[in-house]
Amino acid sequence: MRLNETELLAKRIKRLKEAIKASDDNPMLYETEELIFMKRSLSKLLTVQTQARQIQNGGFGYDV
Helix, strand or coil: CCCCCHHHHHHHHHHHHHHHHHHCCCCCCCCCCHHHHHHHHHHHHHHHHHHHHHHCCCCCCCCC
């Protein structure tokens, strides 16, 4: 069984959210640079997920 790209994207987002939440509970878990990198990655992935959803559903301005 193979996962498609949207499922992989959702899994990555979920894992990043879990890691960021864990760092809030235990501040010594990650260094500041790692936390910044995770938050930036999460932001980029959420943007990609939103764009992919708009394209798949034929959102406004997407004539595919």
